Amino acid sequence: MRNRQVTGFLVTVALLLLSGSLFAHHGNAAYDSKTVTVKGTVTAWVWTNPHTFLKFDAKDEKGNVVHWLGEWNAPSTLINFGITAKSFKVGEEVTITMTGMSKTGQPVGRVTKVILPDGQELSMGSER
């Protein structure tokens, strides 16, 4: 039960030695290669160039709300993977997997997969 009360936070943290992602335009030198999965509530889906942002809130172990920022590929790439400007709605509970986290531990990462409330998975598959 206690665990349930603090859900909405980090589920898994796994260290993966993945090669650098192919985000165009801007680099990924500020990110490491960790993979983190977080359950949170969407606060904004920013469909902009050069990259998109998924902003969401999640509670940490102490119950404090953490404002997360997930950076994803450019609209012109995501659109080919079934991810559109309308894919997320503010207030939705989603589960976000990020590979490549802020090297200094900030709640910032590169999105690789999002599971929607209805269970649908949005991702670029094996591509980055």
Add this chain to the structure above:
Amino acid sequence: MSNRFVAGAILIAVFACSPLTRAQTTERRESGKNIHRDGWDRIVPPAPKDQKSDPAPVRDLTGIWEPTPGYRDGVFATGPREYPSDGKPEHELPFTPLGLKTWKEHKAGFGTAAVPIAENNDPFDICDPIGYPRVELFNLRAIQIFQSKSQVAIIYQNDQVWRNIWMDGRELPKEILEPRWYGYSVGKWTDDYTFVMETVGLDERTWIDNVGRPHSDELKITETWHRVNHDILEITMTIEDPKMYTKPWSPLNKFRMRLQPEWFDIREMICSASEAQEYNKTVAEQAVADKNAKKK
């Protein structure tokens, strides 16, 4: 009655939330697979395997072209196909001392000298024109070629810009009074299927590629566009810039583009200043947070 009403409401709610129902909308569509769509959201057929193509038309490049076999094969985030910045000896460029110094001053987001986003000085990050040849050496996506007796015009998906390559007999300018982001280009057919173009007069503020390779006012680009058959076009590019490089080098060598259907609509891919500002502001906030975290 009340129970029936509740049951009915639940059924409607379940139906409304089911993946099947949501899949009908643009909000929910199949994900995880690379299904290429044009600007009008039409699915673009993948490149056929072992397709036998018709012969190429004579002296004709017109049409809509995309990198093949994958439409993302021209992204070149870490540098162009033949010379990615990956630290391998065979990909080291023949820099002059000035070339190496200038490259080190360029803080790119990719390559062996990549810096964190907040520290880079990429002119394209603030939506300066991407310029030529970078428009072909980074995010070479769809292009459309128009042709008349006097010129070949190329429009690019990337940054929604165009170039005019004159073939009315004029020569390249002897003196450049006004450097241009996309330079001054002339071209000619060297045979029925091979078009060679030369470009000079390029603005020194632009980078050659996405990893910040530099150029000077002496940059000269030669491109050979060879139409192999009806469906395939090969691009070879050579860069000469004696101030920055001790010898010519070719970032693209027979890089392949495939002719697309006539209905293919080129997607917008524009560097918007306000969007870039929002992006950079967000990134800057992240950088400040990171800096503060380091201090603690």
